[in-house]
Amino acid sequence: MFRRYTVLAVLLFSSLLLLSGCGGNQPTAQDRFKSFTKAWQKQDFSTMYQFLSSKSQKSVSKSAFVDRYERIYSGIEAGKLNVTIRKSDDKEKKSVPFTATLETVAGPVRFSQKASMTQESRNDKENWYLNWTPSLILPGMTGDDKVRVHTSPAKRGEIADRNGRPLAMNGNAARIDIVPGQLPTGADREKTLNQLSKLLGVPREQIDSALKQSWVKADSLVPVRTVNASDLDLIKKATQLPGIYKTNTASRIYPDKQASAHLTGYVGKITAELLKAHPNEGYSENSYIGRTGLELLFEKQLRQQDGAEIVLTDAAGNEKATIASKEAKDGQNIQLTIDKDVQDSLYSQLQKESGTATAINPKTGDILGLVSAPSYDPNDFVLGISPDAYNKLQKDPKKPLLNRFTAASAPGSTFKPFTAAVALSHQAIDPNQSVAISGSRWQKDKSWGDYYVTRLDHDPNVNLREALFRSDNIYFAQTALKIGAKNFAADSKKYGFGESLPIPYAFRKSTLSGDGKLASETLLANSGYGQGEVSVNPLHMSLIYSAFVNNGSLIKPRLLMSDEAPQMWKKNVMSPDTAKLIHNDLIQVIDNPAGTARDAKINGLPLAGKTGTPEFKQKQGENGRENGWFVAYNTDDPKLLITMIVENTQDRGGSHAVTPKVKAVFQKYFNK
Known part of the structure; x- marks a missing residue:
């Protein structure tokens, strides 16, 4: 009895061993083909070769296999590969049907195949191996076939x-x-x-x-x-x-x-x-x-x-x-809406400077010019710029590789018309009322400590028009305080501050301050005349000025030619009366003998505009770097509005280094 039970136990144990050898732990043909596919997707032909059956490996060496298919796949610029394994009708499960899509230089190649698999024992281990045929990775290909690629070049859009x-x-x-x-x-x-x-x-x-x-x-x-x-x-x-x-x-x-x-x-x-x-x-x-x-x-x-x-x-x-x-x-x-004549005219005025200029048609929004100087020749980069030439551009202190027309910086007094528009919208000032201002410096009270707002013009009584054409900092500092920080910040958003400009080009957003708020009285006062933390990109400044000829709405800029009618970007940011009043005042900036842009006057071509000379210095009272700004547009049937910035004008009269340049562009454009 004991011997019979022993024999049965041995037979049962042997059966279990046999079952385990053929059981679920051994990879199926489909499992092995999936592993092959992973190497195929990586174009790892060396690993793919390891999956080939012994018979297949005898027909081609590893080096020949790898060399041939690497060359073929490189020649057709093989890219992404998707492989889907289909349901098999093979009862013995020795073949694996699949569908493949391979991206190539000539588009996707789609094909269906059956991978023939065979079981072999290697290193005392049973596994499935692939019976190789070249058509598995490229449809219709046999061992002696070659692959050619014919190309027909196309042209890049101009x-x-x-x-x-x-x-x-x-x-x-x-x-x-x-x-x-x-x-x-x-x-x-x-x-x-x-x-x-x-x-x-x-x-x-x-x-x-x-x-x-x-x-x-x-x-x-x-x-x-x-x-x-x-x-x-x-x-x-x-x-x-x-x-x-x-x-x-x-x-x-x-x-x-x-x-x-x-x-x-x-x-x-x-x-x-x-x-x-x-x-x-x-x-x-x-x-x-x-x-x-x-x-x-x-x-x-x-x-x-x-x-x-x-x-x-x-x-x-x-x-x-x-x-x-x-x-x-x-x-x-x-x-593009760009006018090459305007572009070249702007650049000719700036090519010896560090600066930027934008030009638009204020009635249509068409961008006529976008210039940054100094510049470089883009042909050098296409042809292959030498390391020495590139290093020279990179190390140039004037930064010719820097795109300045997308940047934003302090606008100085060119910001004052914006402050005036906000003040009039809130009835914070009476434009006709003269404000008594004594001396060349002012502070609200002793709480400002050593800080004062200064001005160049010493006129003792100033109304809005005089404050604009004389560019009185104190008048606009006081005006900003009358508006109040909350209203000033809120209205800036109506003009697009903090927003991206609505054109397909990355311009730096204009901001009123670092956090969009005006936390102190001195910051608010400084913001009123375009200093403090105010930062405006020149194209945005042009759009703000477009409101003065569009009944109080900012035109939407256009960089691509279109048959669509011009649109407004920001509608009714100021009333038509306010727009007209400021427009007339800006004419005096150029026409009045005391106007800061009187040197831009052109006989037979009336202009309106505003100068600005933002200062960059560590401490009040010290000399520092200055930039010159000038925004101007023609007033009879407005067709051209220019914002130009010239850097480092501190020893050249600030904005007076810019006004003759803008004047020259207008003269050339209108043949005056």
Whole structure:
């Protein structure tokens, strides 16, 4: 009896061992194919090879397998892969049906296959392995087939001004090449290469490295540097050297150069970081992409989609099938409201300065000019700026790479019309009432300690009009206190303070103070004449002034040409009567002999406007840095409103360094 129970127990234990060997802990064919898929999605062909059956591995070595499929997938620019495993009707469960979608340079490739799996024992362990066929990862492909990619280039969309004149266009550049077999020998070779290095601003080591590339032969054209096709003198000097040639090559061209550089921005070769930031969007390591300005902002619209076709051929090169194809698609052209003549005129006045200017049509909102100075030539970045040239731009104390028209800063007295409008809206002042002001400095009471508000004009009795054309700081400091901090802060929001401007370009928000509040009387008083913590970007200032010709509403800015009727951004921020009153007062800033912008007067072209000279200093009473501001517009059928800022005018009369520049732009625009 005991022996019989022992035999039964042994048989039961053996059965359990057998069951455990075939049980749920062992991967199924489907489980193994899922693991293979993970490596496939990473294009990890080395790991994929480990999943191949012994028979498959005998037919192709690991190095040949990895080399072939890496080259194929690289050539078709294989990207994201999605694999869906379908339900199998295989009773033995030796095949795994799946559907795959692979992103490529020619668009998505979709195919369905069955993966044949076989069980093998390796290292005393049973598992499933894949019976390899190339069609598993590319439909229709066999072992001897080749893959070709035919491309048809498309064109990037161009950027033009309101009259169709190009600001960013497709053109040609000049590539300087070396033909190694035609270089002189010995000392003459060294002399030639050193001369070329100096001419092109390319380090000699870089030239030597280019010549040592594995593909270079005696008759090869070895690119050294691409230069502007219009630089005829440089091209002539370079190509006069033995063995040096010029090749025309497609390039992005910025014909307005420095004048529109910060506006248009530039394109550049995509970096590894940008390629990672734009996955599965069709970019490759050879793509160009918008890097700054409008080129970056409108990248999706401007970007071209090159056409491509992936063709499968047999070993002899005969075409077997087209795996995927995509038609070329040109980028969308963009037409701006910018007027190139205005843009260039503004820049010509600022090119020797550090400053910025904006110009709009105050009745339509069309932005006619956006300029930042000093500037740079965007063509240099497209063609490949040298490290030395880039470092020079970066280290320049005037900061030519800084876009100033998007920035915000203290507006000084150009802010006073805003303060006047708020005061009149709250009936905090009577515009006709003269206010007695004694001397050149004032403080509310002794609680202000050593702090005083100062003014340059000593007129003892001042009403609103006189305070505007004389630019009386004390009058507007007192006016701000009459308005009150709560009303002043609340009304600033009605004018768009704290908001982004309603255009597709990133401008710094204008702010009344750091926290949007006016916590102290001195801060409130200083804010009344555009100091304190007030910060306004120049385009926003132009929009505020547009209310004086639009019955109290701020025009909505437009950067892109449109058939739509002009719209208001902020409606009825002041009454039509207030707008008209301030408008008439601003005319006196220029027409009155005591006006601060009297030097901007143009015979036959009446203007209205306001000057400003914000000060930046550590302590009251000390000398410090100043910026000059001037906002002006023509009054008869207003078509042009300019806000210009010139930095560091402390030794040049403050705003008087700006008024002649704005005057010159008006004279050119209206032929006066």
